[in-house]
Amino acid sequence: MSPALPLxxxxxxxxxxxxxxxxxxxxxxxxxxxxxxxxxAGLLLVTVGQFAPDPLASGAVLxxxxxxxxxxxxxxxxxxxxxxxRTRGDVDLTGEALSADEAGSTAGGxxxxxxxxxxxxxxxxxxxxxxxxxx
Amino acid sequence: MNEVLDLPWPDWEIPxxxxxxxxxxxxxxxxxTPAQVAVLLTVVAAVLGLAVGxxxxxxxxxxxxxxxxxxxxxxVWQLYVVYELGGVQVSRTVGALAFGELxxxxxxVATxxxxxxxxxxxLVALVVQVFARWYLWYDPRYRQFSATVSLFTAxxxxxxxxxxxxxxxxxxxxxxxxxxxxxxxxxxKDSANRAAVKALLVTRLADVGFVIGLIxxxxxxxxxxxxxxxxxxxxxxxxxxxxxxxxxAQGALALxxxxxxxxxxxxxxxxxxxxxxxxxxxxxTPASALIHAATMVAAGTVVLAQxxxxxxxxxxxxxxxxxxVSVTIxxxxxxxxxxxxxxRLLAWSTVSQVGLMLAALTVVxxxxxxxxxxxxxxxHAWFKALLFLTVGWMGVLTGGTVVRYVVSSTKRxxxxxxxxxxxxxxxxxxxxxxxxxxxxxxxAQAEHGVQDGVGPAGTIxxxxxGASVPLTAAYCMRAWLILDRGxxxxxxxxxxxxxxxxxxxxxxxxxxxxxxxxxxxxAESAISSSARAAVALLGFFSxxxxxxxxxxxxxxxxxxxxxxxxxxxxxxxxxxxxxxVVSRGVGSRDAAARLPMRVSLAGERGLGFDRLYRVLVAGPxxxxxxxxxxxxxxVLDAYVRAAGPAARLLGAVLERTHPRRPAPGLVLVLGGVLxxxxxxxxxx
Amino acid sequence: xxxxxxxxxxxxxxTAAAAVLAVTNRRVLHAGLWLVVALGGLAGCxxxxxxxxxxxxxxxxxxxxxxxxxxxxLMLTRAGAGEVDTSVAHRWLAAAVGAGVTVLLGGxxxxxxxxxxxxxxxxxxxxxGAQIFGTWVWPFELLSLLxxxxxxxxxxxATTGHGRQGxx
Numbered sequence: 012m013s014p015a016l017p018l019x020x021x022x023x024x025x026x027x028x029x030x031x032x033x034x035x036x037x038x039x040x041x042x043x044x045x046x047x048x049x050x051x052a053g054l055l056l057v058t059v060g061q062f063a064p065d066p067l068a069s070g071a072v073l074x075x076x077x078x079x080x081x082x083x084x085x086x087x088x089x090x091x092x093x094x095x096x097r098t099r100g101d102v103d104l105t106g107e108a109l110s111a112d113e114a115g116s117t118a119g120g121x122x123x124x125x126x127x128x129x130x131x132x133x134x135x136x137x138x139x140x141x142x143x144x145x146x
Numbered sequence: 147m148n149e150v151l152d153l154p155w156p157d158w159e160i161p162x163x164x165x166x167x168x169x170x171x172x173x174x175x176x177x178x179t180p181a182q183v184a185v186l187l188t189v190v191a192a193v194l195g196l197a198v199g200x201x202x203x204x205x206x207x208x209x210x211x212x213x214x215x216x217x218x219x220x221x222v223w224q225l226y227v228v229y230e231l232g233g234v235q236v237s238r239t240v241g242a243l244a245f246g247e248l249x250x251x252x253x254x255v256a257t258x259x260x261x262x263x264x265x266x267x268x269l270v271a272l273v274v275q276v277f278a279r280w281y282l283w284y285d286p287r288y289r290q291f292s293a294t295v296s297l298f299t300a301x302x303x304x305x306x307x308x309x310x311x312x313x314x315x316x317x318x319x320x321x322x323x324x325x326x327x328x329x330x331x332x333x334x335k336d337s338a339n340r341a342a343v344k345a346l347l348v349t350r351l352a353d354v355g356f357v358i359g360l361i362x363x364x365x366x367x368x369x370x371x372x373x374x375x376x377x378x379x380x381x382x383x384x385x386x387x388x389x390x391x392x393x394x395a396q397g398a399l400a401l402x403x404x405x406x407x408x409x410x411x412x413x414x415x416x417x418x419x420x421x422x423x424x425x426x427x428x429x430x431t432p433a434s435a436l437i438h439a440a441t442m443v444a445a446g447t448v449v450l451a452q453x454x455x456x457x458x459x460x461x462x463x464x465x466x467x468x469x470x471v472s473v474t475i476x477x478x479x480x481x482x483x484x485x486x487x488x489x490r491l492l493a494w495s496t497v498s499q500v501g502l503m504l505a506a507l508t509v510v511x512x513x514x515x516x517x518x519x520x521x522x523x524x525x526h527a528w529f530k531a532l533l534f535l536t537v538g539w540m541g542v543l544t545g546g547t548v549v550r551y552v553v554s555s556t557k558r559x560x561x562x563x564x565x566x567x568x569x570x571x572x573x574x575x576x577x578x579x580x581x582x583x584x585x586x587x588x589x590a591q592a593e594h595g596v597q598d599g600v601g602p603a604g605t606i607x608x609x610x611x612g613a614s615v616p617l618t619a620a621y622c623m624r625a626w627l628i629l630d631r632g633x634x635x636x637x638x639x640x641x642x643x644x645x646x647x648x649x650x651x652x653x654x655x656x657x658x659x660x661x662x663x664x665x666x667x668x669a670e671s672a673i674s675s676s677a678r679a680a681v682a683l684l685g686f687f688s689x690x691x692x693x694x695x696x697x698x699x700x701x702x703x704x705x706x707x708x709x710x711x712x713x714x715x716x717x718x719x720x721x722x723x724x725x726x727v728v729s730r731g732v733g734s735r736d737a738a739a740r741l742p743m744r745v746s747l748a749g750e751r752g753l754g755f756d757r758l759y760r761v762l763v764a765g766p767x768x769x770x771x772x773x774x775x776x777x778x779x780x781v782l783d784a785y786v787r788a789a790g791p792a793a794r795l796l797g798a799v800l801e802r803t804h805p806r807r808p809a810p811g812l813v814l815v816l817g818g819v820l821x822x823x824x825x826x827x828x829x830x
Numbered sequence: 831x832x833x834x835x836x837x838x839x840x841x842x843x844x845t846a847a848a849a850v851l852a853v854t855n856r857r858v859l860h861a862g863l864w865l866v867v868a869l870g871g872l873a874g875c876x877x878x879x880x881x882x883x884x885x886x887x888x889x890x891x892x893x894x895x896x897x898x899x900x901x902x903x904l905m906l907t908r909a910g911a912g913e914v915d916t917s918v919a920h921r922w923l924a925a926a927v928g929a930g931v932t933v934l935l936g937g938x939x940x941x942x943x944x945x946x947x948x949x950x951x952x953x954x955x956x957x958x959g960a961q962i963f964g965t966w967v968w969p970f971e972l973l974s975l976l977x978x979x980x981x982x983x984x985x986x987x988a989t990t991g992h993g994r995q996g997x998x
Contacts, residue, residue, distance in 0.1 A: 012834040013947050017879060018939040020842040024849055024872075026932030031853030033813045033924030037914040039903050040858065043865045046896070047849050050872050053888070055939075061879045061952035062943070068953035068961040074884045075962070078891050079973050083980035085896050089903045090984035096907045105810075105916060810916075813923050820930045827938055 017058040024051035038092045038102040042085065049081045173230055179237035180224035181254040181307045184217050184264060188271075188300035191217075195293035203288040207279045210292035214272035217299070221265040228261040235261075236309060243312075249369040255309030259520050262694075263448060264306045266524050269687075270440035270531045271299040273680040277535050278432035280677040281542070285430075291331055295436060298324040302441040306448050311360045311370045314449060318356065318413070322349050325442050328433035329426045338428040348422040351763065352412015359405030363456070366398060376455050396459070403456055403463035410446030411467070414500045417474040421755040424485075424493040431538025434489070438496040439531035444523050447503045451516035457507060461601070468508040468603035472610035475501035477753075479617035483624060484738050484749025488537055489547040491625060492530070495573060498614060499526050505607045506588045509595030518584075518591045521695060525584035528691050529572035532684035536565040539681070549736055554631040561678075565685045566629060572688045574622035574718065575615065583692035585615070589714060590706045615714045616721035623722040624729070624737045631735045832947065838878045845871030856914055862901045869893055880950045883958055 024047050031044020053074045060070010096102050191213035198205040228235050235256045243250040256264070275295060282288045301324060304317035323346075330342030364370045367378035376382075379399045415423035423443065427434060437443065450457055450467075457464055475498050482494035503526065506519040537547055540562055544551045556563040572581035592611050596604040729737040738746060748754065848867035855861040869892045876885035915921060953961070962970055 012832050012838065012950060013945050014943040015940050015945045016835060016838050016842060017875065018943060019936050020846060020875065022932045022934075022936030022939060023846050024868075025935050026928040026930075027846070027849040027853055028928075029816060029931045030924050030928030033816060033927060034853065034916055034921045035914060036916050037858060039900060039907060040853075040861055040914055042900065043852055043861060046865060046892075046900075047853065047868065050849075050869060050892075053884070054872060054875060057876055057879055057881045057884055057952075061881060061950050062948050064951050064953055067965050068958045071881055071884050071953055071958045072962055072966050074881070075887055075958075076966075076969065076973060078884075078887055079977065082891050082896055083977050085899060086980050086984045087987070089899055090987040092903060093906065094987050094990060102907045103913075810920060813920060813927060817923070817927045817930075820927055820934065823934055824930070827934060 014058060014062045017054060021051045021054040021058065024048075024054065036103050036105045038095070038104050039089075041104060042088055042092075045088075046081065046085070049077060053077050173227060179235060179254070179256070180220045180227060181235065181237050181256045181264075182239070184220045184224070184268065185254070185300055185303050185307065187213050187217050187220065188296050188303060192293045192297035192300060195289060195296055200289075203282075203285075203292075206289040206292050207275075210275045210296055211272070211279065213296065214268070214275045214299070217303075218265070218268040218272050221261070221268040221303075224256055224261045225265055228256050228258060233258050239313070247368060248364070249371065249374075250312055251310055251369070251371050252313060253309040253371065254304075254307045254313070255372070256307055259451060259515075259517065260306050260448070263520060263523065264303055266527050267299065267302050267306060267440045269683075270436065270527050271295065273531060273535070273684055274432045274436045276680040277435070277538070277677045278430070280674040281432050281538055282430060287331070291328070291430070291433070294324050294327045294331075295433070298328065298436060298441060302445060305445050308452070309372055311364050311372060311375065314372075314452075315357065315360060318353070318409075318445065318449075321442050321445060322346060322353065322413075325349070325426070325437055328437065329429040331430050331433060332428065335428065341422075341425040341428040345422040345426050348419050348759070349412050352409050352419050354409075355405040355407075355412070356409020359402045359407075359409060362398070362402035362405065363453075366395070366402070372452055376453065380455050380459050399456060400460040400462045403453075403460035404466055406449075406453065407457075407463050407467045407470075410450055410504070411470055414443045414446035414504060415497050416501055416504065417470050417477065418755070418758075420474055420478065420497050421752045421759065423497055424490045424752060427487070427489045427493050431489070431534055431541065434493075435531045435534035435538070438493070438534060440527040443496060443500045444503070444527065447500070447507065447519055447523050450504070450507050451520055454507070454510075454516045458510065458512065464508045465601065465603045467504060468607050471501040471504040471508070472606045474498070475505060475610045475614045476617065479614050479621065481749050481752065483617070483621040484741055484746050486738070486746065486750055487548050488552055488625060488628075489534075489541070490750075491621060492533055492537060495618070495621065496526075496530060498618065499530070499573075502585070502588050502611060502614065505611060506591055509592045509604045509607045511595055511598035514591075518587045522584040522588055524694065525572070525580040525688075525691060528684055529569050529579070529581050529688040532565055532681065532688050533569035533573060535677075535681050535684065536562060536569055539677075540566070549628055553628055553735075556629045557631065563630075565681050567626070568685045568688050570622045570626050574619045574722075575714075576619075576718070577715070578689070578692060580688050580691035583695050586706060586711055586714065587695065589615070589710060593707055593710055612714070612717075616717040619718040619721040620725050620737075623725040627726065627729045627735045627737065834878060834950070835947075838875065841871055841874040841878055845875060858904050858908060858914060859901070862897070862904050865900065866893055866897045869897065880952050883955050 028044045028047030028049075028051060031047055032041055033044075035041045035044060056070050056074045056077065058070075060068070060074070064070070092102055191209055194209045194213075195206045198209055224235070237254045237256075239252045239254060242252060275292060278288075278292060278295065282291055285291065298321060301317040301320035305314055305321070308314045308317060326342045326346040329345050330338050332338045363375050363379065367375040369375065369378075379395065411417070412419040415421075423438075426437065429437070457467075478494045478497035478501065482491050482498065485491040485494060499522070503519045503522045506522060507516055510516065510518070540552060540555050540559070541547045543559055543562070544555050546552070556566055568579070572579035575581045575585040589608075589611050592604060592608040596608050598604075725737045728740050729735045741749075845868055848864045848871055852861050852864035852868050855864060869888065873885045873888040873893070876882075876888060916924070
């Protein structure tokens with residue numbers, strides 16, 4: 012069969028996942044985007060493994076590893092989300108709800124500080140360049 | 147000079163007495179060798195001694211004495227086995243270790259000499275255990291003491307029977323730590339703690355050289371087996387073919403052996419490390435007997451005897467050793483004379499006598515073995531253990547070993563008279579005691595070495611050994627005069643306190659109060675019969691032990707120069723006479739009381755070597771430590787401490803600039819990544 | 831076009847559609863359910879590609895465990911759900927980035943591998959098993975540690991929230 016089909020599907024899943032991560036404010040829905048990205052990675056690995064086999068079976072083995080890591084990641088992420096939900100009352104990642112409801116509450120402030128970077132690491136990079144962030 | 151004194155006296159060859167033909171016991175094919183049993187049994191004794199009988203010391207004493215007896219029997223059996231096997235018995239321990247290119251066979255090797263030394267060590271250990279049972283009867287920590295003695299013996303046996311420098315190092319280290327425990331046994335005393343720490347630190351400092359030297363030797367040979375090390379460095383192949391050793395290797399051998407000699411000198415309390423040994427007298431007397439007689443200080447001689455061909459090949463190391471021990475022999479003998487405490491006198495005499503053993507190793511003519519040094523080691527083990535145990539016994543009776551306590555104690559306690567007399571005679575080297583035999587051998591060997599051309603070392607050693615003969619006689623005579631001073635007045639007809647048995651308090655009023663009769667009675671009852679028997683056994687060996695010289699066990703290729711012998715005896719007698727003359731008129735008959743106050747004080751303090759150690763070693767080390775501490779606290783820690791505030795500061799700055807809206811930023815970041823990827827793809 | 835191509839195209843279409851729906855659906859629970867479909871479809875894709883073991887693990891771990899967790903989390907946090915999507919402009923931007931990723935990745939990969947048909951010859955399950963417990967055994971053991979750490983961390987994080995709530 013042609014390797015183009017699975018590769019295109021992997022690209023599509025990656026794009027969809029990226030969109031999901033970027034367009035959602037609900038933390039769990041954002042996590043769904045992450046899952047799709049990981050699925051794309053797995054599909055790419057399996058495809059390459061099936062079409063260009065190697066003696067170490069690295070395509071299949073690494074996919075299994077990715078799945079395992081994804082399971083670990085999602086457990087921790089969901090735990091963080093639950094903690095965030097309990098302290099803030101919502102799972103909004105844009106921070107607008109915070110500024111609307113609980114801007115003065117220090118507890119809310121620390122919860123954001125803990126929860127947000129754990130869910131998505133690149134936010135830290137965004138924070139270092141505040142002038143580029145559009146409100 | 148030889149021509150001047152050339153009297154027509156013949157030299158005297160030592161006759162070789164054949165051993166009585168032993169009944170031909172067939173060697174049973176045992177799964178273990180005596181060497182393994184001896185080492186293992188003492189270790190087991192140490193563990194068991196600690197484990198059994200937490201409340202009473204009786205089980206611990208049984209364990210210690212029984213195992214010591216078994217070990218003695220094993221080592222005597224080993225003597226026979228080694229003799230039957232023709233000299234060497236090799237036995238394995240835990241098997242060879244896999245260390246890559248370095249072969250570590252970890253074997254025990256019992257040779258003619260090491261089997262003999264092991265038997266002597268086992269004998270002294272047994273005697274010490276028996277004696278300690280009595281001496282430390284009321285000590286609540288007897289268990290720990292006897293276990294430590296067992297472990298100490300195990301370590302010494304390991305060193306003696308070791309065929310591998312790794313085993314030697316293990317035994318050496320364990321002995322160092324056990325000596326720390328034994329010297330500091332009376333840990334409630336500050337002086338005991340100080341002495342223990344001092345002994346540990348001083349020997350440890352010297353051990354640095356020892357470890358470096360042995361590692362150097364082993365690394366060069368590619369093996370830790372002593373046999374292979376000797377073979378490598380002396381250029382003798384495994385099949386006996388001799389090859390020329392290159393110059394560079396000889397230089398390396400000299401340096402490595404100098405390192406080893408430094409370690410040996412430290413453990414044997416020779417100059418400049420001599421000062422720990424007299425302080426180590428703070429330990430209980432049985433411990434002193436063990437440390438001084440057969441184990442720790444003699445370990446250096448044993449190791450050098452094992453490495454003897456290397457010492458012969460390394461001229462500079464031999465010269466260094468000869469100079470150090472020669473100075474020590476004379477200095478320690480002089481200091482021994484000035485000591486106001488009998489135990490310290492014995493300690494300094496040990497320093498001097500160990501110097502003699504080591505000196506005997508440096509003047510061996512080519513072709514001969516280290517037998518003379520081992521002979522002196524064995525004879526010293528007997529008479530020094532005897533002296534220490536007797537002095538300990540006397541200390542219990544008189545309440546102390548300081549001169550003013552022990553004055554005329556052999557007159558008061560008649561049972562002390564014989565062991566003390568034998569011990570001092572043997573120490574002084576009066577014929578026919580064992581000390582005489584071994585010392586004459588050392589002297590003869592030194593003379594022989596000078597004639598054979600062992601270089602300047604021979605002359606120095608001969609001078610020192612010659613000087614030590616009258617000096618030893620002098621301090622022995624001094625001790626005997628003090629101990630054997632007659633009562634000054636006629637004894638009172640009836641003892642005032644016939645019913646009272648508090649001996650020790652009485653002696654502050656001696657000698658008017660305590661009668662000779664009581665003295666005998668209490669001295670007899672004060673010591674247990676087994677301890678007495680042990681002391682008597684040592685006394686017996688000190689008298690007749692010289693016979694061992696005439697057996698084929700020892701191969702002594704020296705001829706006794708009769709002129710030298712007579713001269714030595716004359717010097718001895720003259721020194722004794724001089725001391726006797728000087729002591730007349732002194733109340734305590736202490737010849738050293740005639741010394742000026744400053745001299746005797748300096749002698750008591752070991753000539754201020756303590757201070758020298760402080761200035762030369764402790765001071766620099768401490769200031770270095772302070773420097774490192776300052777560096778650590780003020781320089782290195784500053785970074786670590788600064789990390790906290792810096793992170794907090796950065797956090798505060800970032801918190802202020804953070805928009806708290808991650809989602810929009812994320813789009814930009816990912817968009818940027820995308821653009822970068824695109825650029826990458828397009829460019830490639 | 832072989833039958834395998836046809837089969838893959840069908841399963842792939844389902845997967846892609848479910849994935850798009852999972853990230854665009856405004857109803858939270860539905861999005862989660864579409865994720866189930868997408869991941870199940872992915873398992874189907876693996877199956878078609880001939881990697882049975884990976885497909886089974888995908889079903890077992892993702893559909894069986896992860897998605898259940900996600901659904902639970904969604905249900906538990908539904909109370910605070912207001913707006914689930916960002917603003918329209920932001921979404922357009924995100925769509926542009928997503929499309930860019932798709933085009934870039936797809937273009938690169940297809941350019942690298944081409945359209946022509948190739949034989950599917952992946953490693954057999956025996957080989958995979960032998961490799962996991964042979965070559966890859968240390969990463970494998972490390973992963974088990976990672977899972978344990980994640981478990982403990984999740985419990986710790988979740989309980990911290992409890993304590994805070996209990997105090998306040």
